[in-house]
Amino acid sequence: MSATVMLHTGEHGAGPAVVRPGHASRESQPVLRFAPDESIYAQGDTAGSMYRLVSGVVRCCKFQPDGRRHINAFCKPGDVFGFELAGEHLLSAEAVTACAVVRMRCQGMEKDPAAAIQLYGHAMRSLARAQAHSQLLGRSSAGQRLAAFLLEMLPGTSEDVETLPMARHDIADYLGLTIETISRTMGQLEKEGLLELVTARRIRIRDRQGLAALCGCEEPLDV
Amino acid sequence: MSATVMLHTGEHGAGPAVVRPGHASRESQPVLRFAPDESIYAQGDTAGSMYRLVSGVVRCCKFQPDGRRHINAFCKPGDVFGFELAGEHLLSAEAVTACAVVRMRCQGMEKDPAAAIQLYGHAMRSLARAQAHSQLLGRSSAGQRLAAFLLEMLPGTSEDVETLPMARHDIADYLGLTIETISRTMGQLEKEGLLELVTARRIRIRDRQGLAALCGCEEPLDV
DNA sequence: CGGATTGTTGATTACTTTCAACAATGGTGG
DNA sequence: CCACCATTGTTGAAAGTAATCAACAATCCG
Structure with missing residues (x-):
């Protein structure tokens, strides 16, 4: 037996467990x-x-x-x-x-x-x-980290060009690598045919499964 | 957006939220x-x-x-x-x-x-x-990781010998390093006079401040 | 005491960083 | 609309750090 509690988090949510503008103990915020x-x-x-x-x-x-x-x-x-x-x-x-x-x-x-x-x-x-x-x-390898990162950040399902919102510097500080390594690894993934760099930030993922196989672990959490 | 929290009832589930022994609304557990x-x-x-x-x-x-x-x-x-x-x-x-x-x-x-x-x-x-x-x-360096780890795991305040409860393999998998690197880095910290390895697991921290300076960041969380 | 497990040490290799120079990009003002 | 320029990203060469492979030592437990 288990009990399920729906927690509405949208602004339009309704019901008992709702944190939203207008709640008794909270007020609407701009x-x-x-x-x-x-x-x-x-x-x-x-x-x-x-x-x-x-x-x-x-x-x-x-x-x-x-x-x-x-x-x-x-x-x-x-x-x-x-x-x-x-x-x-x-x-x-x-x-x-x-x-x-x-x-x-x-x-x-x-x-x-x-x-x-x-x-x-x-x-x-x-x-x-x-x-x-x-x-x-902890798992290491620049390629694995970047592959996991790209799958996490570019959720598109088809082969369309997507835009990375952050700079190489941000990616580096997120993955514990340097911007140079990000750059090189990105180039290598492109050479392997896994993706295409239209510009540095505009990316077309060519092989999502290949990227997933590369990072060899769980799919990105959708939480 | 909505989120679902599964609140599972144990197979013997009975009574109100049992969280810890002794509490009014909870029951003692073996x-x-x-x-x-x-x-x-x-x-x-x-x-x-x-x-x-x-x-x-x-x-x-x-x-x-x-x-x-x-x-x-x-x-x-x-x-x-x-x-x-x-x-x-x-x-x-x-x-x-x-x-x-x-x-x-x-x-x-x-x-x-x-x-x-x-x-x-x-x-x-x-x-x-x-x-x-x-x-x-993300921050890197084996020495920094190990220093932070030792400060986290060996909470003693004086220069007494403390016992590491886990094997090198566990430390390695926690710090994202190999057992060989743990071993070498431990030896290096000893050579630098920061600690003394009585045996592999029995350690005397000689210079807590030195270790803290080495890892160059926040003190271990006491949460 | 003996044997398996655990830990250490050495040599080599692989990967990432660092430092440096260069290229591309994108935003701004002319 | 274009040219300019600061910012951002790329590439190369060298150095450093940790991983790997292999052998050996110490420790712990029965």
Whole structure:
């Protein structure tokens, strides 16, 4: 026996477990807009809201004391980010492309079981992603990482040209590689016929199965 | 967009959300014991419980289709693991040392706000760890990884000899390195005077600050 | 004590980084 | 609309780090 709880996360959601503008303990929030490379919040900032990405791409990243940057995740429309257990953000969130974001204040969450369950869902999805990512980084090989990354970022189903929203530098900091290695590996994948680089950012995936075989592990999580 | 949370009832499922022994709305569960290398659950198993480690050390790991193993986390007494968003375990949990575990069935979570909030806390702690770990793997250098690992695993405060509970193979799969590299790097840290290897597993940390400086980043999370 | 397991060390190879120079791109102003 | 220029991406050569393969040593357990 099992029980299923539907957690509606869309703005138009309805029902008991809905975090949305208008909820008793929350209020409607305007859509915020950010230009590319603009900061949504920075690590160390007081955490008090969660954010739902409406459009665009966001990177959640950590700046190390030694100046290096690690990108933990790229958020796509529909993703929720920025919720924290403690009082301050552990990561920074920055717009990769122009993007639209809804901020939702999380006050009195502990008084609202439905919200707590929904928060749990978001946390678990983020957890699954983070674990998959650390598996990717532990597993090594530039080719495998890039293949997995491309399958994750370019969800298209046919052989159409898709646009990578982020720069090589972002990819490098996400995959734990250098921009030069990204460049070379991308070229190699092209030489192997797995993809075609129309320009650096405009890519046509020629052989999705080949890429999946290359990275030799689970398909990208669709969480 | 909507998300579904499967809240599984154990086969003996009865009563309100049972989360840990002693709590008002929960019931006491027996302590399970596992021998070293014994499996607590395997990836793909139906998920219906969470587990609290009472004593010993557990590894949460993923076996890739190509045979490689990645260890996502080592659990220490007090840690809670095994909760899932979906209906099955994404990772396996195995005893590293002999250990004692309390299994808690997760039923009727939606009726128990306190349990949901507690679950959220566990998920967020796991998330913070997973993110820190992917930062560690992305950041590189065997020496830095091992230094961070030792600070994480050997919490002692003075210069006493401590015992590593896991084998080199486990460390390697956790840090994304090989056992040979672990061995060599350990020897190098000893040569640099940062630690002393009484035996392979019995280690005296000589210079905690030095190790922290080496890994050049955040202190280990105490979550 | 003995034997299997676990850990170490050495030599070589493979891969990624680093440093450097160059090419392409895309946005801006003329 | 085009030319310019800063930004972004590519390519090459050399160096460094970790992986691999192989042999050996130490440890633990019965």
